Amino acid sequence: MSDQPTRPSRPEVGRRRGAELEQAILQAAADVLIESGYTALTMDKVAARAGTNKNAIYRRWPNRAALAVAAYQGLARADVQLPDTGRLRDDALELLRRANSTWTSPYGEILRSLLASVGDDPELRAQINEHANDGGSGIWLTLLGRAVARGEAPPEALHPRVATTAIALLRNEYVTRGIPFVPDNVLVEIVDEVYLPLVRGRGSAPA
Template identity: 70%
Template structure:
């Protein structure tokens, strides 16, 4: 049918498909992302899609990447404020429709560790950076111990929050829980420790 009259090729068509996939993804989530619907919305057919992406999951991930954004790490002046703000950002993000899509994708990727790698590169490893940033400042201020810069230590708070999402199926996590994570676990852990006897 090609409403535009002229037949699109190459990059133009690819962009149109991706755009349609993004639209479907935001409208119906990954579960509702069907190849037929994407093709229809893009005004093309499934062949054009399968020439570019090997399967539905790959297309879904590609579409998600169009949506993902990164925000600069907060700088409130003290560690507790920074940590809480980072957690709240993450909480908002996971509660948002975008977060729901990400969870769906992670779910669908499941064992396909090939595809999973792409998602981690985007959602996982990028997560560590802001924590190291705010902790670096805290160490400089003497608020945190240098050992806290160990990645596994630095990211404990966000990992606990992620666990909250995974275990409770709840869409959003109460702010009380965030405060609890910060005060009961994270700050005691990263704070300058008294020398072990």
């Protein structure tokens, strides 16, 4: 029998679980994307930066494409504030102008990197397509809900695809024109010529 004292086992210091670990992983992924772009994103880099292992990442996201899209969405949601001007037109324009001004922000840089890599990565294309219809639909639906309550829009307009039409058209400008900033007159045109007529016309659409 040894006369050496038995050292009590110590729990791992700083070990994170659940939401805390998930947030650390997403932040690490966002940092890599901002610094080096999607092509440089690897699970090894993210794990090292987050202070965890690849298994912890794969348990939450099946591949780097899913992780990249989740990191982008986390940044985008954190940066969005809902305007409330009292008019649907002004609210919609304000949201588009904010989105346009943040195209060169960190999450704007991430989105450009993701879109540039879509053609070479089927998994990334699938992830973007899967989440494309979201487009901040909760925010836009809230905007429309307020407009319905004010009598500015018919209840039939409260549909996710209708709600996200304006932001989808703005993103299409970035993709098709390859520009980092859309002129304000284009934003006005999107709202006045497409978005508002679509919203208002929903009440008279055939069943």
